[in-house]
Amino acid sequence: MNTNIKLSLPVVCFVWQLSMIILFGVFVRYNEESDTHWVDYRKENNITSDIENDYYFRYPSFQDVHVMIFVGFGFLMTFLKRYSFGAVGFNFLVAAFGIQWALLMQGWFHSLDYTDGKIKIGIENLINADFCVAGCLIAYGAVLGKVSPVQLLVMTLFGVTLFAVEEYIILNVLHAKDAGGSMVIHTFGAYYGLSISWVLYRPNLDKSKHLNGSVYHSDVFAMIGTLFLWMFWPSFNSAIADHGDGQHRAAINTYLALASTVLTTVAMSSLFEKTGKLDMVHIQNSTLAGGVAVGTAAEFMLSPYGSLIVGFFCGIISTLGYIYFSPFLEEKLKIQDTCGIHNLHAMPGVIGGIVGAISAAAATNTVYGDLGLENTFDFTGPFAKRVPTIQGGYQAAGLCVALCFGIGGGIFVGLVLKLPIWGDPADENCFDDEIYWEVPEDEESVPPILAYNNHMIPNKHADM
Amino acid sequence: MNTNIKLSLPVVCFVWQLSMIILFGVFVRYNEESDTHWVDYRKENNITSDIENDYYFRYPSFQDVHVMIFVGFGFLMTFLKRYSFGAVGFNFLVAAFGIQWALLMQGWFHSLDYTDGKIKIGIENLINADFCVAGCLIAYGAVLGKVSPVQLLVMTLFGVTLFAVEEYIILNVLHAKDAGGSMVIHTFGAYYGLSISWVLYRPNLDKSKHLNGSVYHSDVFAMIGTLFLWMFWPSFNSAIADHGDGQHRAAINTYLALASTVLTTVAMSSLFEKTGKLDMVHIQNSTLAGGVAVGTAAEFMLSPYGSLIVGFFCGIISTLGYIYFSPFLEEKLKIQDTCGIHNLHAMPGVIGGIVGAISAAAATNTVYGDLGLENTFDFTGPFAKRVPTIQGGYQAAGLCVALCFGIGGGIFVGLVLKLPIWGDPADENCFDDEIYWEVPEDEESVPPILAYNNHMIPNKHADM
Amino acid sequence: MNTNIKLSLPVVCFVWQLSMIILFGVFVRYNEESDTHWVDYRKENNITSDIENDYYFRYPSFQDVHVMIFVGFGFLMTFLKRYSFGAVGFNFLVAAFGIQWALLMQGWFHSLDYTDGKIKIGIENLINADFCVAGCLIAYGAVLGKVSPVQLLVMTLFGVTLFAVEEYIILNVLHAKDAGGSMVIHTFGAYYGLSISWVLYRPNLDKSKHLNGSVYHSDVFAMIGTLFLWMFWPSFNSAIADHGDGQHRAAINTYLALASTVLTTVAMSSLFEKTGKLDMVHIQNSTLAGGVAVGTAAEFMLSPYGSLIVGFFCGIISTLGYIYFSPFLEEKLKIQDTCGIHNLHAMPGVIGGIVGAISAAAATNTVYGDLGLENTFDFTGPFAKRVPTIQGGYQAAGLCVALCFGIGGGIFVGLVLKLPIWGDPADENCFDDEIYWEVPEDEESVPPILAYNNHMIPNKHADM
Incomplete structure (x- = not known):
């Protein structure tokens, strides 16, 4: 197999980056809060202070999310003894390309100013671009060590495109809520990656088995990734939530769900290892499952104990996934999932979608208040007459859309990546x-x- | 000795997490700023903007504190050549449990809504829970490598409980101020850990002496912990300070004290090593002493040079502690202090309490302004008639309370942990x-x- | 050569820290936003809320900048196989001293209250002190592994002093704008370091050639530095920008420029290596060039595609610099540049100055709005009659000032450091x-x- 990417990688990077410049030149402008006309806008709209600029509501969360994307995902994948450069380096490349393409794709769907045909961007667009890329980085986890950087860029190009469409359908057409992206990001991203890995199945992968594991220090490096994801997850789930109580509540719910997950992960890891010892794979990954699963409902009145319950079960399910489901997935379903994203993102993502649907359907005016209910679910404009039970149904429909886009898109992209032109490594050179x-x-x-x-x-x- | 924790660790994790869920279900709810009724609350109280939500005053500091707890403390302890998993992993476990228990314990004392018997939580509660856990993680430093995770969880259960009581006495009964927790967190936590370590003294610990040290890369990992603690300490000391000038001043004081400490630490480290070489142990730890010692007075008008002076002496004292006092502590007082918390937290914490008492007693209307004095020391309600000199006395009393709870509580918990049921390692298997x-x-x-x-x-x- | 610093290092640290305390005692006080009189100031000035305190506009950016200075610069330099302690430790020492001296130097020029002769500090001063130190840390990159800590402290003492003067000339006398410091920080710092390295040229440096390179894990440590610099650069460039749209726009421009740089860096790295493989040196450094180059113009209406273009070319130029220019610099110009700061800071800094001059000169009322133009360039007071084209000229003049101070100052300080009293290592003991x-x-x-x-x-x- 030809792993020479001397020509293809530079060409793809240059051509795509040039395309980005041209498309940004045609389409992308500052929005009213990041343009110098803000000073006029403020006066016209009686905004009393610069602190009302959306920048100050969201910038701290944005930077935390940014750390999750580049250090969190990047270092989480450094656990392999001899693939740390690829883990952190290709993660960097893919994310840097993806955020640009995401600004365009999501911009066309969500931020197009019809008066002049321009996409108007501000801080919220940057966060959403990071979110969109998270889906592709989750998918990278399934194929880590087995694909070339060119394949990763292709995966990201298609992944971002599919993401923008499913996101539009779920959030705008179905009007489902998904502040932390359990459905839109995690379910989609994980099934996208798993489907690609299924199509790219390598029967002789055990030729590089000796490299598919960690050493002492690589496991410590991976904990940098784990902890930055874990610590900043409250920012992830609250970054684009409603101003005020919305962001506040999303942070609390996520904080609690994640704390709960750590304890059940440790319990399960110890319980199912022969000698009661803990396995770093579980601590590095399953401790994060509660953050995934509380994503959709983070903004809702899930209540503190509700968050703890979600985290409790996700720690159990995710750790069991690593112990029993991953081997099954590889042997029976022929899905080789390097990082175990099925246990960290797929199952918790689906759980998150279900929790979101149930808690939306169970929302009442007593718990939320009349105004609170309207605000939380945006029962305004064309959706003014929607009620919680109906909203629950649409939430469930959203989950199905994420699953379909993930699996369908993944199979299609997997077939594209199977073409023998991408410079992927031979079985004995993986990892x-x-x-x-x-x-x-x-x-x-x-x-x-x-x-x-x-x-x-x-x-x-x-x-x- | 039986180090098998296959049964005890999972049982403790599951039972305690289930208890948390039940207690949160009975007691914990969102407060008015994180509840969907915020939108009504805003209108009723003429709050002009969502940005007035306490979330926006404190969230950036909260996330920094969160990083200190999980990456800061966790990685600071990875310096041991072969205990990095335990350092960062058990730190993770202990903190994740502790923050839940702290939300309850502190909630009962500070955030109980007497109209409905519920604890109402918001962002400040999350910060306080992280603070409370910091006390237990400091204590972990003394026993690092010598206890089982089950023992750590027991230490945390009792530690958080004791913390909540001493905090209530110091802050509410005595009405002492302690924004950065020199007394409440560091003094208490350090003496708690040292007392436990004293009770658990291992005369034959030199059997594992070959593992009680660092290797090159483990020292670099530990610097990740050091630096994140050092950089974010201004957020720690300002996180729950008063809105406006209080937070602003606490950040400045801490920034300066820490800068000063670095220089005197380097000077002492070089001066007292035979060949003038620097010792990583000092750089990793003593550079932080200024942050500890400026904790209580961070909010006060300590003035910039005052902060530098505090940092100056703490760098000297803490480094001397590592060179002379730690060996004395181990040989004479039979206290084995793995991380040297006596030098990093105990002595600087006591200094911080004293600095706080003196600077409170010296506060004048000229320096603070009438309103400023009242605001800074909360001379309102039942404390309206208190004057600075009296306040200084109560500050000193607070320090004594922290010492008593730390030492007394530590001896009690040490005796509990001496029971032969917790699966602690044999002397030759420590570290x-x-x-x-x-x-x-x-x-x-x-x-x-x-x-x-x-x-x-x-x-x-x-x-x- | 005598590398014994047992006497000189402690003496320098103690004497300088004591001087800082005395000077702070004489000169430095809290400003009106960090003083307890803020509560009175608020009332007198009809400031409706504590959230209007500058602290809340700038604190999140400040902490990100702080991380860049201590973890970013510190870990970026850990790439050497056996100089990680020196990289992260001396970076720590130098920065901790530098920020104190910078508060004084910059304070005298910018924050002196003429009514009482005191420097009044607040959050913006802390950010500017960090910025000032960044210049010295850039210079450290050129001499990494070849100087003693005492030399580094001397470099920093002079560096901060020179910085404060050139900054005053550029920002106040010339009234050039430089939010992200392309000129003031990067151009100055880089040429300062390169000039010092030129004076300190070591013809026999290849005696320690075997240590002048990385090992696998040291390259992963360095990526921690790279990524924290990369992620938080939007905060760097926006930290002291105008409230509201200024900070907002600066963050967006930097985010985009950096994303673009990653792709062209990867492309060039692959294209110019014999087998198409990527070189970690490029990924660790050149990916950051876009952030440097967009510094001056970050606050301007550069427009999103403009930022992408800047990043595009900087990735190319910086990577080519590592491949062709660094060897040329060392062999022909006798400048040994350990970290390649010429490629990461010098060239992109100059480009940033030029981009700033051009985009300032091209500013129009149509694009900026009348008020926006006035606000962005501060065409008020004595500069009320200045127009964009003239401003462009002053921007270019600013770049020249930065170059002159860097080169002239570096040569002078290099000569000082050549004195045989500083304990620098022999050629065979470098790195x-x-x-x-x-x-x-x-x-x-x-x-x-x-x-x-x-x-x-x-x-x-x-x-x-």
């Missing part, structure tokens, strides 16, 4: 940075007799 | 992740002859 | 932590026969 990166010369890359001799030389540092 | 974690197979775990042969095989990566 | 740090004993520091034998002992962990 190995040597294929796509200049790796510094450590002892292991020198001839054996030298490696031995190196140990004879004091102060030989490359050995560390 | 070793192998006891509680599935550790990936690096070269050192394979038989010697294989390890040697591995070096003969090019591209053998686990070796790294 | 080695052993000189200034107590390094934990790993296998490589024990005698060869022992090192060999260690591999014979199972469970020998120090080996990792």
Whole structure:
């Protein structure tokens, strides 16, 4: 197999980046809050202070989300002993491309100013672009170590496109709510990745089995990713929630769900290992499941104990997934899921969609208040007559849309990626940075007799 | 000794998490700023904008504090060569449990709505829960590597309970101020941990001496913890300070105290090492002492040079503590303090309490302004007649309460933890992740002859 | 050469820290927003809410900038296999000293209250102090591994002083705008460091060539620095921009420029390596060039596609710099630039100055609005009659000032640092932590026969 990407990678990067510039030139402008005309806008609309600019409501959350995308996802995948460059580096590449394409795709659907045909962007668009890319990075987790960077860029191009469409259908057409993206981001992203991995099934992947695991320090690096995802997840689920109580409540619910998940993950990990020892794979991943599952309902009056309950079950289910379901998925369904995204994103995402549907359907004027109910579910304009029970049905429909787009889109893109033109690694070279990166010369890359001799030389540092 | 925690760890996690769910179900609800009724509350109280929601005053600081708790404390303890999983993993477990229990304990004391008997939570409660857990994580530093995760959970259960009571006495009964928790968090937490470590003294701990130290990369990992603690400490000390100038001033004071500490720490480290070389232990820990010591007075008019002076002396004292006092503590007082929390938290915490008492007693209307004095010290309601000198006395009393709760509580909990039922490691297995974690197979775990042969095989990566 | 810093380092640290305390005592006070009199100030000035305190406009950005300074710059330099302690530790020391000296120097020029002769500080001063230190840390990149900590402190003392003067000339005298500091911070800092490195040229540096490179894990550590710089750069460029649309726009422009840079960096890295593989040096550094280059114009109406274009070219130029220009610089111009700051800061900084001049000169009332133009360029007071084309000229003049101060100041300071009193390492000891740090004993520091034998002992962990 030809893993040479000398031509294809630069060409794809240049052509796509040039296209972005042209499309941004034609379509993208600042919105009224990031344009110098804000000063006039403020006066005309009697906005008393600059602090009312949406920037100040959302910027702290935006930066937290940004950290989750680049450090969170990137470092979570560094657990492989010899694929840390690919994990953090390709994550960086894919996300940097994806956010640009997402600004355009989501802009056309959500932020098009029909008076001049321009997409008007502000801080909320940046957050949504990061969100959109999260879906593609989740998918990357399933194929980590088995695809070329060019394939990842293709996956992202299609992934962002599909995302923007399903998001439009779920949020605008169905008018479902999904503040933290359990359906729109996690369910879609995970099934998108799993379907691609299914199409790209490698029967002889055990040729690189010796590299498909961690070493001590790579597991510590991965914990950087885990913790930044875990800590900033309240910002993720609250970033585009309603101003005021909406953001406030979403942060509280997520904080609690995640805390609960940690305890049940530890319990399950210890319970199901032969000697009661803990497995780093579970701690790195399943502890995050509660954040995924509370995404849709984060903005709702789920109540603090409701959040704890969601987190409780997700820790259990996700850890069981790593122990029992991942092997089943690989052996029976022929889905090789490097990072176990089925356990971290797919199942918790679906649970999140269901929790969202049920809690929406159960919403009452007593609990929410008349105004609160209207605000939380945006029962205004064309949706003024919708009631909670109906909303619950639309939430469930939204979940189905996310599933269909994920699975269908993934199969299609998987077939595209099966073409023998993308420079993907041979089975024996999977999970190995040597294929796509200049790796510094450590002892292991020198001839054996030298490696031995190196140990004879004091102060030989490359050995560390 | 039986280190098998297969039964006890899962049982404790499940039972406690279920208890949390039940207690949250009975007691915990959203407060008026995180409830959907906020929209009505705003109108009734003529609040002009959603940006007045306390969420926007405190959320950025909250997230910084959250990073300190999980990445800061967690990675600071990864310095041990072979206990990084335990450091960052058990820190994660303990904190995730502790914040839930703290929301309840602190809620009963501070946020109980007597009209309906419910605890009403918002962003400030989340910060306080993180603060409360910080006390327990400080204590973890003293016993790092020598206790089982079940013991840590028991330590946290009692620690949070004791914390909530001493906090209530100090802040509400004595009406002492302690924005950054020099007394309430650091003094209490440190003496709590040191007392536990005293009761759990291991005379034969040198059996695992070879693991009680760092390697090159584990010291770099620990610097991640150090720096995130150092950088975000201004947020820690200002997180629950008064809106406006209170938070602003607390951040400035902390920023300055910490900067000053770094220079004197470096100076002392170089001065007292034989060859003038720097010791990573000091850089990782003593550089933080200024943040601890400026905690109580952070909100006061300590003035910028005052903050520098506090930091100046704390860098000196803390580094001297590592050089002279830690060995004395271990040999003479039989207190084995793995992370040296006596130097980082105990002494600076007591200094912080004293600085707070003095600067409170010295407060004048000229410096503070009439309104400013009243606001800063909350001389309102039942405390309307209190004057600065009296306040200084109550501050000192607060410090004594923190010391008593720390030492007394620590001895009691130490005795509980001495029971032979908690699965703590044998002396020769301390500081070793192998006891509680599935550790990936690096070269050192394979038989010697294989390890040697591995070096003969090019591209053998686990070796790294 | 005498690398003993046992006397000089402690003396310098103590004397300078004591001087800081005295100078702060004489000069530095809280400003009206961080003083307890804020409560009176609010009432007198009809400020309706505490949220109008500048603290809430800038604190989230401040903390992000703080992370860039300490973790970003610190970890970016950990890429060397055996100089990670020096990278992150000396960065810490230098920055902690620099921010104090910067508060004074910048305070005298910008925040002096002439009524009482005091410098009044608030959150914006803290950000500016961090900015000022950034210039010195950039310079550190050029001399990394080749100077002693005492030399670094001297470099910082002079660097901050020069910075404050050039900043005053550029921002106040010339009234040039430079929100993100392309000129003031990056151009100045980079040429300051390069000039010092030129004066300190070491013809026999290849004696320590074996240590002037990375190992696998040190490259992963460096990515922590890269990513935190990359992610928080929007906060850097917007931290001191105008409230409202200014900060909002600066963040958007930076976000986009950086995304674009990643793609062209990857493209160039792959294109110019023999086998199409990616080089970590480029990914770690050149991906940041867009953030540098968009600094000056971040606040302007550069428009989203303009930002993408800036990023596009900077990724190309910076990567080419690493491939062709750095070797040329070292061989022909005798400038040894350890971190390649010429490619990451110098060239992109100059580009940023030029982009700023052009976009200022091209500003029109149509694009900005009358009020917007006045606000963005502060065409008020003595500069009320200035027009965009003239402003463009002053911007260009500002760039020249930054260059002159950087080069002139660097040569002067380089000569000072050439004095044989600073304890700098011998050529064969460059890039080695052993000189200034107590390094934990790993296998490589024990005698060869022992090192060999260690591999014979199972469970020998120090080996990792």
